[in-house]
Amino acid sequence: MSTLRTFHRSVFGLALLAAGVAQAAGTADVLIQPVASRFPTIAVDVNVRDAKTGAPIPGLTREQFSVTEDLREAAILGVESLTPEAADARGVDFVFVFDDTGSMAEEIDGLIQRTLEFANIVQTSGFDYRFALISFGDELRHKVDFTASAGDFKTAVAALRADGGGDEPENALEALRYGVTALSHDPARRKVFVLITDASFHSADAVTPLTTQAVLADLKTLGAVLNVVGPNLDQYRWMADALAGSFYDKDSGQFKRIVEQIAGGSASNYRLTFTTSRPDYDNTWRALEVAVKDASEGSGVSQYQAPSWVSASSRIDGFSGINSQFAPHNAIDGNPATAWAEGVSGAGVGEWVALNFAAPQTVDRFALTLPAGSTVRRVGVLINDEDKRFYDLKPGQSAQSFALEAPLPVSRFKVVLEAAESGDNGLAEIELFNGSALVEPIAKAHDIRRTAKLAQEQNKQGETLYHAKKYDDAVFYYKEALKNDPTYAQAFSNLGLAYQRQNQFADAVWANRQAIALARGTTRDTVLASSHYNIARIFEAQNKFEQALQNFLWAQNYKANPVYDKAIARMNEKLGR
Template structure:
């Protein structure tokens, strides 16, 4: 099982910088409807812990990567009546294998704070626990006694776990069997650092089937885990959030989870940068109560425009030989391949368009020899659905959509598979639009030629020369030209970010560095990521945002061990401690 090194940070909250009278603010982002980002917000009186109600939309302001976001909806979650508190049943579904010892200790330590946030926010809560390894280890029923819950947690022993994956799916089903109260809000918190068994000798269940069961019971699911496709789309379909377990301090994540459960305001905003480019975004929310204001910061990851239910070699991220983006790279030799045991029936691939398109044709190219070839594939375009049949051993195969269908995305589901390898996938997906079918522009831009890459490299080097000559605006122009030639040129984005930073365009500097991080590949990947995270951290530090700066310094250190990063982390911790005094 993978070992995740947790970020050792001070537990000072960003809101504390506003003074003792300021409200405490906890925000939790949900990006499943991107570019609309939904924030669940818990606003509490810092002295009493009680929820602060009656605030209006005007009390809230927010920024994403230093750019104001347009609030498109605002709602206070009012509790009906005053005679009783609103019931909420919370189940922690916890991986108790060996590498989870630090998280287990953190959960025990923060369970009291978790309960206090729920209780003081006006909820009649109960807590339950389901733990698992390769099997469901224990089920501890609901209790409203926090000390009793902590005793159940203390019985868990992080052990074993060298044989990833684990049995999360069976554990979620066991959690769904607990006796929930009628009318209670049902919240499951899945905490893990591993992938899961599915449709194999350990568990016959699939992620899709488990989600359907939880949906039927009205469960909201939050996941704290590694950055794997199912851990994004499962909570997205169940009204919850994904927290990257490797992105920071687990105890702070527990606090965010509590705030997300004990929500008293829901604020949705339109991202000022609507590109679905898989970059991280920093969100800052300030809430004014009387003369005082409270602040919290968080991060979310924008989706990629090409996503899948699973992939082989998932821990390699976009460097995986089987990454979903391979279906739009123009090469029939690269593939997306699903990552579940068996032939992969029911697995899916999704392409998001930049706008509504009139789709008149779809072309699919089966994978090369050695892979499983889909036989039937369901094409879904909005409300339109059609099952097409692919011939094995044949190249690109085209399917007309007549009349044309207007949609904002295309989903392809594997319905059946030709006999052969269990590693099923697709080499290329092409979408054609208009009465005279033309390849979707977004796919065209994703296809890189050797000449374009060489031209981009040349332009990037010329930009670097101008940068060192102090000709910053000219360097920006050349870096942008390099990116136009090769939209996946990570070093050009990194250089562009530095030039933007030097000329004082901080929002674009952050964006360019985030693009560099998302695109970094190969032997130079860690260097590009470390320097880009460092650049972002320095921007936040200059603005006095110590918490965001510390997080990015830590990510820089995760990619390259350097004393300057260690010193910066300690410096940010001191700044936060000083601000809290």
């Protein structure tokens, strides 16, 4: 063997060894994008690349992945390799639909800074890309057709100027429609839309005749996936769910990381599925970590939000969330004087409210009560998202009862407003029966008005025991309080602290998540900030610095506190940023 050949073989062997050592030391870059549209089954698009070369790492098996959800390991149902074999299947078209009104300067800068990195992630993952850009306020502003040049796209983004606005809503639907109908789409390429905004949108009003349902139908016909980075409104969450995309809370403070995750998820080489260990429809955010082990090592983290057990397409005063006087939960509180009301312009035809059950409920009839002044005359009912049944309603507040053909196991009960004349419309009560009895989840919701005072007394007993350091007894009383009022945010917050004292960290995270989802009233921001802070400290103690940072940022978003500022700086230092 020649000396030269020996030298080359030795160098090649050293290169393989170095690559193996580097991967074993944790040199796989992992980006993840969770998709919760089939909750409680969660899909996670995973991009695993060599940290040095950026090349995708193929051939990983189910045994080499692990998934952790809020500190609990989840059982993986399956792992699918997504890397396309044929070159013509590797094209991905990205359409960025960007609100460039005055409050969006930070996001514009973030997209400029991440454009080349976004393109690099997609390209090194084995896909070729094209970018298009549409910006909007009340009208469409910039319209840039597809380009295969990341540099040209970056220049187009840099031309955006955050100005105007301040007169919500904006015109996102027209921008999405333009993206569907006016760009030079190639039928052979995948389509990924990314809507970025901090405002609600016009719908069926003087600015646009378009409705959410019509635009979603257009996107679905195109075969597009829709990711939304926006305020935590009903409309945006279900739009992303309807088109197998992901919703990201714009106020998370991590816009640049979100852009990376969308790039990685859109050019993923694996898809994992797992069933959450918390199948309750509780509207909580959950932290996910996907780790790769053995020959390649690394991990990626993200968040997803579970749906609420009472969800809707919209509500009046949507930015108030659970504090809205017309929140969806009003439709199951047993009080016909309160109501869910849709939050779009016009009569609200096509808007909906749905009940989601973690365990199927046997139902043989249902009753609907209209609020005073409602002009709804017809509804459609979908049971378990199957064929729609239509029912006519009469004006008035009395419950109107309808029998099913036979008792059915119901996991999801959705009511769609099909015909109405004008005004803000909705439903005062939805009641599902098995024989003469209400199904259990609705019966419990009705009982809260009767048992809430007892829950407050039990919570006070728990607080007394907690301060006496009798944590087991405190947990008992907090749980009793929550049996009597499952919506009692302060009891959940207290329970989280008690679990933390018992070193039951996963349970403590869960309880604080519940407090966040249920917080309302004048103390809402205080509960949100303190609960996010408690979660962050738990993650920090477990050396989960990315998850800790996210929750410190959320705490800071709800309440100014120098403690939060120092914690954010500490996490950024730990993460080398």
